[in-house]
Amino acid sequence: MSKFTDPLVISPWVDGRYITERPFSFDVGFKGSGLTVAVPRLFVTDLASVPRLLWWLLPPHDPQYAAAAVLHDYLLSLPDFDRMTAHSIFLEALTALGVAPWKAWVMFLAVVIYGRLSSH
Numbered sequence: 001m002s003k004f005t006d007p008l009v010i011s012p013w014v015d016g017r018y019i020t021e022r023p024f025s026f027d028v029g030f031k032g033s034g035l036t037v038a039v040p041r042l043f044v045t046d047l048a049s050v051p052r053l054l055w056w057l058l059p060p061h062d063p064q065y066a067a068a069a070v071l072h073d074y075l076l077s078l079p080d081f082d083r084m085t086a087h088s089i090f091l092e093a094l095t096a097l098g099v100a101p102w103k104a105w106v107m108f109l110a111v112v113i114y115g116r117l118s119s120h
Contacts (some may be wrong), residue, residue: 007024022041026071026093037075043070043077047070048107064098071089087108
């Protein structure tokens with residue numbers, strides 16, 4: 001199973017955003033797979049971009065899925081990284097963190113739909 005190899009450590013930054021205090025990584029597929037995404041120290045993120053109307057269901061700063069949100073933001077910041085692959089890794093990361101399957105799928109579908117709407 002996929003696994004985060006380091007804990008997420010973030011601090012509030014500016015404008016409601018956060019900054020990673022140290023690097024952390026995620027092994028895609030399974031721990032030790034050789035497919036590792038490393039999020040660098042000082043990466044800036046807004047955590048989960050959730051419309052305020054849905055905060056009661058999906059709080060944007062929920063520590064249960066914060067690492068997956070930062071990982072997803074980082075992948076989307078890479079200029080040539082495929083968006084659908086980033087979304088799929090996000091779903092995998094949510095699952096690795098033990099997020100309830102229904103919630104992980106709702107979050108995955110939200111980023112896919114939002115990604116399609118914002119790319120037009």
